[in-house]
Amino acid sequence: MTAQAASAALQLDGVGKSxxxxxxxxxxxxxxxxxxxxxxxxxxxxxxxxxxxxTLLRLLAGLMKADGGTVSVLGIDAAKDPQAIQxxxxxxxxxxxxxxxxxxxxxxxxxxNLHGVTADEKRSEYPRLMEMTGLDPFTARLAGQLSGGMKQxxxxxxxxxxxxxxxxxxxxxxxxxxxxxxxxxxxIHKLIKEGMTVLISTSYLDEAAACQRVxxxxxxxxxxxxPPDEVSRLAQGRTFLAQPPDGTKPRDFQxxxxxxxxxxxxxxxxxxxxxxxxxAWSKPGTFAGVAVKAMPERxxxxxxxxxxxxxxxxxxxxxxxxxxxxxxxxxxGDVVVEVRDLCRRFGKFLAVDHVSFSVKRGEIFGxxxxxxxxxxTxxxxxxxxxxxxxxxxxxxxTDVRQHSASARQHLGYVAQKFSLxxxxxxxxxxxxxARAYGLGGGKKRERIAWALDQFKLEPFVRLxxxxxxxxxxxxxxxxxxxxxxxxxxxxxxxxxxxxxFARREFWQRITALAATGVTxxxxxxxxxxxxxxxxAAILDxxxxxxxGTPAELRAHAAGASATIEDAFVAIVQEARGKQHEGAxxxxxx
Amino acid sequence: MTGWLAKLRRxxxxxxxxxxxxxxxxxxxAIGIVFPIIMxxxxxxxxxxxxxxxxxxxxxxxxxxxxxxLVGAFRLSTYFGVTMVPSLAQATTLVMNRKVDGALLIxxxxxxxxxxxxxxxxxxxxxxxxxxxxIMQSYAQxxxxxxxxxxxxxxxxxxxxxxxxxxxxxxxxxxxxxxxxIVMVMTVIGAFLTAMVIARxxxxxxxxxxxxxxxxxxxxxxxxxxxYFGLGTIGFVLCVLAARFLFHVxxxxxxxxxxxxxxxxxxxxLGIGLLVSTLVKSQFLASQLxxxxxxLPAMMLSGFIYDLRSMPAVVQWITYALPARYAVSxxxxxxxxxxxxxxxxLxxxxxxxxxxxxxxxxxxxTRKQLx
Numbered sequence: 019m020t021a022q023a024a025s026a027a028l029q030l031d032g033v034g035k036s037x038x039x040x041x042x043x044x045x046x047x048x049x050x051x052x053x054x055x056x057x058x059x060x061x062x063x064x065x066x067x068x069x070x071x072x073t074l075l076r077l078l079a080g081l082m083k084a085d086g087g088t089v090s091v092l093g094i095d096a097a098k099d100p101q102a103i104q105x106x107x108x109x110x111x112x113x114x115x116x117x118x119x120x121x122x123x124x125x126x127x128x129x130x131n132l133h134g135v136t137a138d139e140k141r142s143e144y145p146r147l148m149e150m151t152g153l154d155p156f157t158a159r160l161a162g163q164l165s166g167g168m169k170q171x172x173x174x175x176x177x178x179x180x181x182x183x184x185x186x187x188x189x190x191x192x193x194x195x196x197x198x199x200x201x202x203x204x205x206i207h208k209l210i211k212e213g214m215t216v217l218i219s220t221s222y223l224d225e226a227a228a229c230q231r232v233x234x235x236x237x238x239x240x241x242x243x244x245p246p247d248e249v250s251r252l253a254q255g256r257t258f259l260a261q262p263p264d265g266t267k268p269r270d271f272q273x274x275x276x277x278x279x280x281x282x283x284x285x286x287x288x289x290x291x292x293x294x295x296x297x298a299w300s301k302p303g304t305f306a307g308v309a310v311k312a313m314p315e316r317x318x319x320x321x322x323x324x325x326x327x328x329x330x331x332x333x334x335x336x337x338x339x340x341x342x343x344x345x346x347x348x349x350x351g352d353v354v355v356e357v358r359d360l361c362r363r364f365g366k367f368l369a370v371d372h373v374s375f376s377v378k379r380g381e382i383f384g385x386x387x388x389x390x391x392x393x394x395t396x397x398x399x400x401x402x403x404x405x406x407x408x409x410x411x412x413x414x415x416t417d418v419r420q421h422s423a424s425a426r427q428h429l430g431y432v433a434q435k436f437s438l439x440x441x442x443x444x445x446x447x448x449x450x451x452a453r454a455y456g457l458g459g460g461k462k463r464e465r466i467a468w469a470l471d472q473f474k475l476e477p478f479v480r481l482x483x484x485x486x487x488x489x490x491x492x493x494x495x496x497x498x499x500x501x502x503x504x505x506x507x508x509x510x511x512x513x514x515x516x517x518x519f520a521r522r523e524f525w526q527r528i529t530a531l532a533a534t535g536v537t538x539x540x541x542x543x544x545x546x547x548x549x550x551x552x553x554a555a556i557l558d559x560x561x562x563x564x565x566g567t568p569a570e571l572r573a574h575a576a577g578a579s580a581t582i583e584d585a586f587v588a589i590v591q592e593a594r595g596k597q598h599e600g601a602x603x604x605x606x607x
Numbered sequence: 608m609t610g611w612l613a614k615l616r617r618x619x620x621x622x623x624x625x626x627x628x629x630x631x632x633x634x635x636x637a638i639g640i641v642f643p644i645i646m647x648x649x650x651x652x653x654x655x656x657x658x659x660x661x662x663x664x665x666x667x668x669x670x671x672x673x674x675x676x677l678v679g680a681f682r683l684s685t686y687f688g689v690t691m692v693p694s695l696a697q698a699t700t701l702v703m704n705r706k707v708d709g710a711l712l713i714x715x716x717x718x719x720x721x722x723x724x725x726x727x728x729x730x731x732x733x734x735x736x737x738x739x740x741x742i743m744q745s746y747a748q749x750x751x752x753x754x755x756x757x758x759x760x761x762x763x764x765x766x767x768x769x770x771x772x773x774x775x776x777x778x779x780x781x782x783x784x785x786x787x788x789i790v791m792v793m794t795v796i797g798a799f800l801t802a803m804v805i806a807r808x809x810x811x812x813x814x815x816x817x818x819x820x821x822x823x824x825x826x827x828x829x830x831x832x833x834x835y836f837g838l839g840t841i842g843f844v845l846c847v848l849a850a851r852f853l854f855h856v857x858x859x860x861x862x863x864x865x866x867x868x869x870x871x872x873x874x875x876x877l878g879i880g881l882l883v884s885t886l887v888k889s890q891f892l893a894s895q896l897x898x899x900x901x902x903l904p905a906m907m908l909s910g911f912i913y914d915l916r917s918m919p920a921v922v923q924w925i926t927y928a929l930p931a932r933y934a935v936s937x938x939x940x941x942x943x944x945x946x947x948x949x950x951x952x953l954x955x956x957x958x959x960x961x962x963x964x965x966x967x968x969x970x971x972x973t974r975k976q977l978x
Contacts, residue, residue, distance in 0.1 A: 079819045081977045082977050083976070101823070105820075105821040108819065109819035111816055114812075114816070117624065118811075120627060128620055128624050129820065131619070132620055132820040133820055134617075134821065176816070
């Protein structure tokens with residue numbers, strides 16, 4: 019072993035790992051990866067879903083053996099002596115590894131005792147952990163009754179019951195609200211200052227940008243390794259901000275720009291559109307006929323360029339997303355969804371607490387909030403799948419609470435995780451859904467042909483839908499929901515777990531749909547997506563805390579460059595602060 | 608801290624965790640305590656294989672003093688209820704319609720042939736319930752024998768037929784059901800509950816976190832075994848108390864042997880549950896598998912209810928692979944016959960070997976690896 023390997027916190031040399039899917043094909047999860055980080059400091063594993071991040075962390079934790087190459091952690095060969103590694107490092111899996119039926123204290127004690135922490139050490143360590151995580155008032159509470167953010171902090175505390183020489187965190191911030199995400203990062207930065215080595219996997223690119231070193235993975239291959247600045251620098255002189263022409267919505271403008279040759283990426287941002295161009299633009303001022311302003315490059319911009327170079331971006335380009343459907347009837351500006359004082363109780367628990375909003379025809383309306391905020395419950399009531407406890411619910415002037423069946427004809431619903439029949443082929447799924455919506459004969463054939471064409475599903479007609487790649491599952495689910503040409507489309511967390519390309523492509527389709535007059539209501543906990551919405555409501559603990567246009571929401575946060583995420587944090591903090599003032603200490607959360 | 612001390616502390620921490628989870632989960636308490644009680648009451652009181660009162664239609668075509676004496680013997684028996692009918696056709700109809708359980712035909716030449724030395728009686732039973740039919744057939748021998756003993760007493764000398772059931776003098780089916788019940792209860796607690804516990808940790812991702820600690824696989828398995836062994840012991844005690852005080856089943860063997868046998872079988876059941884749970888990693892699949900692998904065979908093929916010797920040879924061979932078979936035989940022997948050295952040690956030895964093999968296989972299958 020070289021001296022370098024001995025001093026490195028971890029080192030991978032030519033590591034490969036493949037799995038067999040249930041369908042029999044072999045998937046290369048990691049392909050010849052070499053990577054090392056020194057002791058001390060913070061490193062990130064960044065990449066879209068299915069990049070191999072979790073597999074890499076499991077190899078490091080000695081939970082899997084590599085097919086080839088060597089994995090060395092703290093100078094120990096992970097293939098030869100995983101136990102020696104496991105005794106010295108800490109690892110937090112995606113599901114946090116907590117026992118829901120044990121209390122906060124019992125979870126901590128379990129991990130402390132497994133790690134051989136003595137009673138004296140506990141006495142000195144526990145207060146520090148409690149102060150760091152803010153869990154002190156909840157030690158007697160069952161872990162299963164904690165909010166997502168609290169669980170995540172407890173999961174972290176359990177890995178920190180003794181000081182590990184290396185801390186591995188697998189996507190600790192997925193599905194957690196922005197506020198908890200920030201608090202978690204404060205803890206991580208504190209640990210780094212104390213000299214710990216931390217490796218964190220994330221699909222949030224802003225988080226990767228805040229690390230000292232980053233390994234960018236895509237489909238098992240290494241795209242880049244080094245300080246995040248090196249990745250950002252790829253976008254030097256290629257990042258711009260463009261102002262949409264008067265009367266054009268940022269999202270329509272963005273969708274148009276994304277189809278322009280020479281543009282790698284375009285996202286709506288603070289009412290404008292952020293662009294990344296294919297090549298450095300020598301002549302600042304205008305681009306593709308629009309006025310642009312040069313911007314400092316970001317990690318995400320460089321990341322998109324990296325992925326574009328591997329051919330990942332090719333699939334979003336060269337496709338027209340012009341509305342290919344005749345417009346839906348009805349006047350724009352009519353209120354088509356009206357919700358007033360909607361409540362839903364589960365026993366004593368008020369999951370949805372007097373929610374009110376209305377959506378006009380052709381609008382995109384977003385419901386934003388952390389897991390457990392009541393988004394899905396609200397959705398199910400809107401679709402007539404769950405009876406409301408109180409309140410008014412009207413869809414296309416039909417009272418859903420009275421006539422849910424007739425209201426349902428007006429709407430299409432894409433459930434979380436997409437309700438598809440895995441064993442049926444793509445064609446069979448579409449045929450089934452078409453008939454379920456009462457389509458038959460020529461009409462059915464016409465709509466299925468439209469769906470296959472519009473969603474580029476033609477090559478997969480005969481493939482069982484369980485074997486579709488993730489992004490295509492989402493397309494098929496959307497196609498199925500649109501077969502009967504609904505006026506209103508409900509989408510529940512459709513972009514959860516989608517990579518940046520799938521995300522942008524998805525929004526292009528939604529933008530095109532809205533342009534034909536379809537009303538779209540969508541839930542997400544990925545805050546930047548609110549920029550695509552005409553209006554959005556922020557939900558927390560079943561209550562609407564704020565609603566309005568993205569600009570109105572941003573105004574809740576201080577500073578001109580504030581993002582929706584900043585606004586979300588400000589709004590939720592203010593609301594929770596008020597709640598704490600009115601309630602005795604510890605009664606909140 | 609020495610290695611052993613650290614090991615014990617980890618086992619203690621894991622066992623405490625497991626115990627807390629059992630106590631907080633109403634379904635484990637239900638399966639561990641409520642279920643045995645229901646089983647005891649259901650099988651103890653509800654399931655009886657004794658035929659107590661068989662209704663027979665009697666056709667007396669002979670109408671002699673001899674035949675009247677025979678009918679009188681049937682009337683006197685506590686096992687029979689007699690209905691006199693004039694014709695065989697009527698008796699057959701009653702049997703078909705299940706108004707009576709069987710028919711007794713005394714042919715017209717009964718007296719004549721009796722004195723010639725070879726009288727015949729015809730007994731008709733409804734064979735749809737073969738068990739009951741067979742029992743009735745054998746019961747009918749009783750009154751016939753007692754009558755012929757009296758009738759032939761003068762001429763051919765008293766022939767006394769003494770019918771004695773060994774080990775179960777009152778021929779009470781509870782005596783052999785209750786010992787089998789102990790096996791059933793322990794099968795459910797041992798195999799069914801533990802089948803869920805490791806699969807649950809796989810499903811919830813907690814095992815992944817536990818693996819990245821100094822914990823060793825053996826320590827993890829001990830922590831899964833100890834609390835469920837405790838829960839199984841509670842079920843065992845409930846059964847033994849019920850056998851003694853509710854059903855008054857005599858225990859001929861020693862209590863110590865009984866406890867030893869129960870403990871060994873409990874380890875077998877735990878081994879099956881843990882092995883299945885470790886291999887399939889899904890709670891639903893594990894519970895289905897354990898149900899078909901342990902509970903149903905223990906019910907049908909262990910000799911708990913159905914006599915193994917009356918099964919087809921192929922099925923009998925299968926039963927040799929079932930731990931419950933040895934356990935039921937062991938429990939019945941200990942309860943009804945006593946500490947019969949050969950039988951007890953043989954069955955105990957086979958069970959101990961099975962327990963060792965299952966637990967060793969589970970240990971080998973539990974590696975700190977995800978794939």
